[in-house]
Amino acid sequence: MLIRRITGEPVLFDVVFRDPDFLEQLPGAFHHRLGPGNIEEGLFQVGNQLLDRCPVNPLGREASALTEADVSAADTAPNIVYRALNDSDAEAIANGEGLTAKAPSGTWTAAEHVANSGPGAGGASANSPWISTTSRLGVAQAYDSGHGVVAIDLNKVPSFQTQVWQSAPRVNGIQGLAFRRSFWAQETTIFQTIPANAIIGFVK
Numbered sequence: 001m002l003i004r005r006i007t008g009e010p011v012l013f014d015v016v017f018r019d020p021d022f023l024e025q026l027p028g029a030f031h032h033r034l035g036p037g038n039i040e041e042g043l044f045q046v047g048n049q050l051l052d053r054c055p056v057n058p059l060g061r062e063a064s065a066l067t068e069a070d071v072s073a074a075d076t077a078p079n080i081v082y083r084a085l086n087d088s089d090a091e092a093i094a095n096g097e098g099l100t101a102k103a104p105s106g107t108w109t110a111a112e113h114v115a116n117s118g119p120g121a122g123g124a125s126a127n128s129p130w131i132s133t134t135s136r137l138g139v140a141q142a143y144d145s146g147h148g149v150v151a152i153d154l155n156k157v158p159s160f161q162t163q164v165w166q167s168a169p170r171v172n173g174i175q176g177l178a179f180r181r182s183f184w185a186q187e188t189t190i191f192q193t194i195p196a197n198a199i200i201g202f203v204k
Helices: 020-033 039-052 068-076 087-094 110-115 123-127 137-142 174-185
Strands: 003-006 009-012 080-084 130-134 149-153 187-191 199-203
Touching (some): 080 137, 110 130, 174 187
């Protein structure tokens, strides 16, 4: 039985596995999609097939079981991501300030930021107006350079936010780099600034 955690509650997908039509298609999907050289794309497509067939909402319950209280809780619950602080971030937080992109007036797109490759000299430091965050604490901790990791509530961030993996090309090679990095990190990329009141605190 497959179990996923959303807002701290278990989500059971046995409704999917009781579907005979889906079960009949699943082995063929794995066989076709996971051929040599096509494993990464195959996993994404098979996973998408499974999730598309599951009538579960973000609160982890079937839609028919939703109550007004559930909807209210979904509207007000924190939407948490994490960020490993760099030198500038740490200094800003020590001063009671929010976080600012390395180049707030830069011209790189979010995809170029994630791929760390775009036009102009000086790389991301001189050209990227974006700030990387991740919903995976372990990813943020892996990037911790000694300044710590903070939790951020996206509901309190008015700046534009995007998840590059949702729109970037799912292809091999350099053209697919932004998708692979963003998907692996489950990154939410934020434009220019994160206000101080959106920073919940350090994660130990």
